[in-house]
Amino acid sequence: MDRLLDNSWFVKVVALLLAFLLYSSVPEKAGNQLKEIYVPGDETTETIEDVPLNAYYDTKNLIVTGLPETVNVQVSGPKSHVQNAKTLKNFEVYVELSDAEVGKRNVKLKIRKLSDKLDAKLSPASVNITIQERITREFKVEAEYDSGKVLDGFGASPPQIKPERVKITGPRDVIESITYVKATLDLKEPISETTTRDANIRVLDKDLNKLDVIVEPEAVEVTIPVKSLTKKVPINIVEKGSLPKGLVLESIESDTKEAVITADENILANTDAVRAEIDLSKITKSTTVTVPVIISKGITAVSPELVKITVNVQKAEEEVSLSSIPVNVTGLSEGAEVTFETPKDGRTSLLVYGPAEQVNTLEPDDFRLFVELAGLEEGEHDVQIRVDGPDGVSWRMAQSTATVTITNTDV
Template sequence: MDKLMDNRWFIKILALVLAVLLYSSVPHTTNSTKFTGVNVPGEQTTETLNDVPVKVYYDTENLVVSGIPNKVKLTLKGPVTHIQNAKALRNFEVYVDLTKAKIGHQTVKLKIKDLSDKLKATIKPSRVNVSVQEKITQEYKVDTEFNQGLLQEGFAAGQPVVEPNKVKITGAKNLIDRISYVKATLNVKDQINKTISQEANIQVLDRDLNKLDVEVDPSTVRVTIPVKDISKKVPIDIKQIGTPPSGVTIDSITLDTKDAVIIGSEHALKNAHVRVEVDVSKIDDNKTMDLPVIISNGITKVSPEMVTATIVVKKQEEKTISGIPLTILGLSDQYSAEINNPDNVDITVNGPSSMVNKLKSKDFNVFIDVSNLKEGDHNVKIQVEGPSEVDWELDQSRANVTITKNNA
């Protein structure tokens, strides 16, 4: 063996064999990383990061800045390992430096720091138009707003109570100058028939009702809106207008609804009344009529607005009953009396046909009362007792009577 090792040719041949073996053990491809997926140190690549936050440096105590996007797109170019580290750690910062900016509108450049010097960064957008304004704080009174259409019929909303009723608003001077409305809007969806109280968010709007980007302290307030009943149930009065035609008497007028519900102010409801007016001047028979319900001043609504009236009439008839004898009442036993004129009377009766047609002379008691009279001739009023359902009239209203004293 020692002899072989001393042989120069043997050593050369052995070295050649070992070299061939070593060479064959190494992969021989033109692009090994392409197929094995292994990153070769120093390889260059490009990658884009979306939604990279932007940091803004400025005097937050005295200034308000607008126009800077919250996030930007960042494209990185460089070695694969450095890009992977930057992507995983996010140990860099995209920022805008406004520490020396003046008040007004200006274009500023977005910058990046704490990024590996092996990487090249492209920010999109690279520049932005910003507005730097003086920050001011003012106090405003809060108005309330809710959907009045949700009030149930017969109910009204009183004066809202807001606690606190003033808020402090902080923002850029140009926005503060635009403030026209500071509103607390109630989130109510159901019908309202009782007092409501809830927390409401504050909205700050300009005159065109655009929402302004300002800070409100406090951002919510408690709003209480008193709700009260403004309805009342009252009877419907019936008023007759005019005079019935000749021969017609109104027996009754009834309504299909006797009461109405009215809505109005508290003062108006105290003395409110409603009525229907029935013109009887043209009613000559039983009939029904649809009539409007008339309301008094201060009443805004009535229900029902129309009612149906049923009118019952009595037809009138006139009849003369003749030759009804006069009787004498109240005569003392010591006196005698004689009617000189008239001995009997005629009576004209007016009333419902059904009643008048049945009347006879016996249905009337025609008399004179002489209870307080002494001897002599007297002119005495003739009196009548008869059915209450009819009217009557005598052809003579007085009678001549002679009273004499009886002999003992």
């Protein structure tokens, strides 16, 4: 072996063979391009999914519907090229609509920038599209929210929206089908104060289907004004009937002087008091009774609902009858007249009893009898006769109700 290595011709032949082998392993040049040598059978097919589809058209004046956002591309060819295309996705799937006109049509999808060593099949290969005029219109936004999220005792005024109108862009037929533009406020927790939140816009047709349009802005600011719907008012004690004969009312008092009512703002503004009624005809001795707090129409809640009324009485020492006391009229509408059917001539009598030193000095003028006619219309009415009298005495009316006829003199 050493002899061969010492032979210069042997070394030259071996060097020539090595140079040839190295040359044959390098791709041959054709001009400035390299020609790759492929091993027979090194072909493959892969499907590249969710490749974005680009569309080229007049986006300022037209809208195209029916185009999928992505397509699948099946590529076949040398394995290295297929893998490169799948990894880099350095190609484009597109549809050219620059010269397209308004209407419906079927268009073929195209692919470019793909290696010429590869074959490609698109799925879908073509699509049915609709090209429509692009228009923009302004619409008023309607706010909505779950009113049940407003706590009891509080009320919400109509929502305030900022901005009140939004611009909506889309195909003409879609824009013309818009019926509702709503900003829905998502209230996670109950509210008891004015609340402001951002709300996304929903655009719906008459069947409440959501429409695919462009809304500017996409969200608006919605404010729900919330106010307390409660008010503290006094509890008035209303006496009904008269004490049994022989008893005099010394005092009457409630354990609770005020109540909290819940109602709409206009009802609260017109309500000055609530009442608790005590039927004196059922009182036979000093006692404490529990009675309900009576509220007027429109008041939704009152607290407390019950109160305790303490009635103190004593035995009467003397009684006297006062007759021909006039019954006054209050609350009669302007331009109306009233006629008493009963008591006759609008006069009645009282049986008054109490301590002798008080009862014996009383005169009819010490008592004021009246009927309240506010709110009554023309015609005949039965109304309660009310009495204002001095403290320390009790009385019984000869007649507790009056029948009156109201006539309108302006007609």
